[in-house]
Amino acid sequence: MYFIDEKELDAIRAVFERKRLFRYQPDEGGECDLFEREFERYLPVPHSLLVTSGTNALIAALKSGGIGPGDEVIIPAYTFVATAAAVAQVGAVPVIANIDETLGISPSDIEAKLSSRTRALLPVHMDGLAADMNAITRLAQSRQLLLIEDVAQAIGGSFQGRKLGTLGDFGCFSLNENKNISCGEGGIVTATSRARYENLFCQHDVSAQYNPVKSRFFVETRPFLGSSMRISEISGAIMRVQLSRLDEILRLLRERKAIYREALAGLRQVRLITGNCSEGDCGSSIHLLCSDPGYAIQAGQALRNAGYLFAPVTTRPAHAAWKWLPLLDKEPAPRGQAPNQMAHFLQSVDVLTRVLRLETDIHKSLAATQTDARSVRHILESL
Known part of the structure; x- marks a missing residue:
């Protein structure tokens, strides 16, 4: 809220x-x-x-x-x-x-x-x-x-x-x-x-x-x-x-994400995710898509060490399919035919293990957000 x-x-x-x-x-x-x-x-x-x-x-x-x-x-x-x-x-x-x-x-x-x-x-x-x-x-x-x-x-x-x-x-x-x-x-x-x-x-x-x-x-x-x-x-x-607050909330979120989008443009091993419509993105999260899972681990650790809490999206409880599949009451399909076994969504595993996520801080000033975004770029460029 x-x-x-x-x-x-x-x-x-x-x-x-x-x-x-x-x-x-x-x-x-x-x-x-x-x-x-x-x-x-x-x-x-x-x-x-x-x-x-x-x-x-x-x-x-x-x-x-x-x-x-x-x-x-x-x-x-x-x-x-x-x-x-x-x-x-x-x-x-x-x-x-x-x-x-x-x-x-x-x-x-x-x-x-x-x-x-x-x-x-x-x-x-x-x-x-x-x-x-x-x-x-x-x-x-x-x-x-x-x-x-x-x-x-x-x-x-x-x-x-x-x-x-x-x-x-x-x-x-x-x-x-x-x-x-x-x-x-x-x-x-x-x-x-x-x-x-x-x-x-x-x-x-x-x-x-x-x-x-x-x-x-x-x-x-x-x-x-x-x-x-x-x-x-x-x-x-x-x-x-x-x-009545929603449009203002979205404006504030989008302003701050736009700062990160501009600051992180052109990086060799990282790009910002904006979905299928950048103009309509709520801006509530900053997602970094890394070149490979190993780099994502390295980048995430470096950013967190510097105080920027970019976390792997795979650490979110109950969001990746392999975290909630065991909670379903029954096997979604007969054994041997199950389309929901992990082997069938390895493409998703590959993507998610390369993504770091930071929640947009709506209360942080634009100037402070710009400072943070530049610092994040500097850290990523140094790896």
């Missing part, structure tokens, strides 16, 4: 003064409703729904899209465990595709992993970096596959002028504490069609059909028993303030 102050406290105080903490009251127009309308205008997207986590946003989207037992969903080898967990939670099979040097899922490896059981593609915009949505969208459309964007780590980012989360059938966002904007914990799921939005509403509220305010809500969907992913008015109030 980059910024939190009296504005969020005032918003929470107003909710307490109204004595209206539960979202669904006899009338509409509460904080959650207002946030959703504001978020829809921000992206823009036709429909959005607040839920309790980014994981539940993914689960709701998968269920709303009709994904279930026996279906295969292609996901990247570099993503937080929640992406795979959500697929497993609906009974489907997560099939791992390699990433490329943008840190996004490789469209060519998606194509290689397609089968007669593939029902959905789930690209992840990792660390604020956009996946190659042109190629991925073409693949989804050509095979009539559901396209769900995992935007947990890239809220506010864009691809070729369009906000991430508006390019597929669903967009799934996280509001966890370490995201661009946050209420501590929460999620948002967006949908492009009314029918899917109504389905999402049932997924997130087990008693949706009994809500008197929603008596005329269900036009294209017959209400059904869902789960309980409802979020409180306190979270909605915080998120309205946080959303």
